[in-house]
Amino acid sequence: MTSQLEFAARSAFAQVLNAWRTRRGLSKKQLAASMGYHPSYISHVESLRHHPTFEFACRAEAVLASGNEIIEAYTGCLPTGALEPAARSGYEPSPMLPATIVIEDELATLTYTDDWYVCRVERLVRNVGDRPVTTCPVRIDVDRFPDQPGVSRQLYQERPLRLADLDFAAAAGEELMDVRVTRTSDAYLKLALVFGNARARFPLYPGEQTRVAYSYRVPASQYGQWFQREVRFPTRALTVSLRLPESLGAEVGAEVLSYAGIKSYTPTVAHADDGTVLHTMRMRELLLTSQVRLRWRFAAPRVSAPRAA
Known part of the structure; x- marks a missing residue:
């Protein structure tokens, strides 16, 4: 069962991701395409249905250029080892991602x-x-x-x-x-x-x-x-x-x-x-x-x- 602390951490990360995506004027589908993920993956992360990975956070930072705010939200809030790799959720990043x-x-x-x-x-x-x-x-x-x-x-x-x-x-x-x-x-x-x-x-x-x-x-x-x-x-x-x-x-x-x-x-x-x-x-x-x-x-x-x- 997801602890309250982990849930709060994931929620904080999702809020930062959503805020920067909105600021850059990108839809969830556009951001997913730019990062090399399945179109629904951004929605799943923002709605807390999927655990983000460190690679996901790095790619989001590369596209959204938040001044490392996205990385800090990930590393500062999420407990070490608590997240599943993206591959386990069925959303393997494309090797040709921009x-x-x-x-x-x-x-x-x-x-x-x-x-x-x-x-x-x-x-x-x-x-x-x-x-x-x-x-x-x-x-x-x-x-x-x-x-x-x-x-x-x-x-x-x-x-x-x-x-x-x-x-x-x-x-x-x-x-x-x-x-x-x-x-x-x-x-x-x-x-x-x-x-x-x-x-x-x-x-x-x-x-x-x-x-x-x-x-x-x-x-x-x-x-x-x-x-x-x-x-x-x-x-x-x-x-x-x-x-x-x-x-x-x-x-x-x-x-x-x-x-x-x-x-x-x-x-x-x-x-x-x-x-x-x-x-x-x-x-x-x-x-x-x-x-x-x-x-x-x-x-x-x-x-x-x-x-x-």
């Missing part, structure tokens, strides 16, 4: 120079799961005409987006990473960055973190005037920057799309000595599947007035 990887910090910068867009992304990646991570997924979106799908399709059929043309390179720490194409479409590529190369394999083991960096370039004729980062993993902090020549007189706006809707922002602006302008968005505690997007348009070319005869 919460296996947490992005502690990401800096993504797009630079326009000499009719090329050059993108560089740096991620501080941590493995919060219970098994080694061997790949890190990446998606490259470049749609030149996002509002004209027919025109866009024709462009990329004539000039397909190919990894070999992008000067793509990736590294984990000091080690180069192999790259595999997992899916292609008209205006995007899905890649898997491998924690390994021809010389060695270096999986990211549970509890470890490393800095993953990758870069590529796309001609302006194939790249639309937008730069977007989608939160596909729990992300503590995200910085999205756009560097453009000041002479082009670009107007830049920003927006964040999430479950809560669309919210517009004004990027910060910094003028550099090299004649460029850096437009930046810095966000924290983003909801999963949120999209942080910068859009811009260049000033129309100035046309000189005709001289009098």
